[in-house]
Amino acid sequence: MFCANCGKEIKEGMNFCSSCGGKIEPTNKVDNISSSENNTNYIDIKDIKNDNNSTSDFYMNIKGIKSRFDHGYNTMQGAVAIIFVVIGCAFWYIIDSNTPTVILFSFLICVIFTMIFPLVMLIIATKLNPRGVFIDMQNGVLIKNKKTKFNFLKDELHLKEVFAIQVKSFKIDALPCPKGTFKYNKNILLNTLLASGEFYKFTFFDKNGSPLLNIHLTNKNDRDKLIEALKMAFNTLGKYDVQMEVNNSVSRDFDELAM
Structure with a gap:
């Protein structure tokens, strides 16, 4: 609840506001x-x-x-995931080699771009936009x-x-x-x-x-x-x-x- 005099939040059951000292009138809770x-x-x-x-x-x-x-958050989250999935798949597609080392490296890059980056960016975006x-x-x-x-x-x-x-x-x-x-x-x-x-x-x-x-x-x-x-x-x-x-x-x- 809030004090009717100063607008500050006060605890339930208090008779006087701790901020302005005003008397708390009973209200319909x-x-x-x-x-x-x-x-x-x-x-x-x-x-x-x-x-x-x-x-x-x-x-x-x-x-x-x-x-x-919220309408905007779903859009932002979907965009973050889709962008990095596309980047990861594109990288996997353009690599044309049968070398095991290159294949393993390409696989790791694909995993990073399709799983790790979207998660990290999602956390950053959420923290920056409370x-x-x-x-x-x-x-x-x-x-x-x-x-x-x-x-x-x-x-x-x-x-x-x-x-x-x-x-x-x-x-x-x-x-x-x-x-x-x-x-x-x-x-x-x-x-x-x-x-x-x-x-x-x-x-x-x-x-x-x-x-x-x-x-x-x-x-x-x-x-x-x-x-x-x-x-x-x-x-x-x-x-x-x-x-x-x-x-x-x-x-x-x-x-x-x-x-």
């Missing part, structure tokens, strides 16, 4: 959402005390390798992946254009296997490779009901932090008519999650 099926909780945007000093910017890293449903959510509280601008080096991985959203937010929960067993066939809930490696596990999807809509932006998270605490930060941002903007819907019923539709 998102953590109390029922886990029953088809349960929908409508968040009251105005349940935070509006204060002109609450303009501290918000930033949160998006955790989890498997949560990379995923995250940034909110400029004063100007009401949300930037997804603000700290990335490549602009095509960033998405900017002006919160004044937002009229509704839908938060949905997903639980995927394993993909692309048939639903319920395999369960890898305790295997982190297979969860990562198969994009299985628990997910939370934020969808922002304009006044016509058209989706503007999607954000995918893999941590419930991060979901709650983002909800509180959005409430603070809309309060700072004086925009209280936004409908925020948190649907706690669990969906297993991967196609809907990945959109």
Whole structure:
């Protein structure tokens, strides 16, 4: 949760903010959402005390390798793999010799370009382009992946254009296997490779009901932090008519999650 006076994050159960000393007023906590099926909780945007000093910017890293449903990341990863596979195969093709040493050398080069280089470049690219959510509280601008080096991985959203937010929960067993066939809930490696596990999807809509932006998270605490930060941002903007819907019923539709 966040302090209504200064916007700083504070621990649950505290009566006063450790940053500004302001008294913490009780609010409707998102953590109390029922886990029953088809349960929908409508968040009251105005349940935070509006204060002109609450303009501290918000930033949160998006955790989890498997949560990379951003449109640009899949393109970047695919390009890295394809480029080096093509280079490796081309090198193997242009070598025309029956000498065992040359054949062995060509094989090693092919392995390097088709397996090792793509993995190394993928790790470097991921480290240079961290995923995250940034909110400029004063100007009401949300930037997804603000700290990335490549602009095509960033998405900017002006919160004044937002009229509704839908938060949905997903639980995927394993993909692309048939639903319920395999369960890898305790295997982190297979969860990562198969994009299985628990997910939370934020969808922002304009006044016509058209989706503007999607954000995918893999941590419930991060979901709650983002909800509180959005409430603070809309309060700072004086925009209280936004409908925020948190649907706690669990969906297993991967196609809907990945959109």
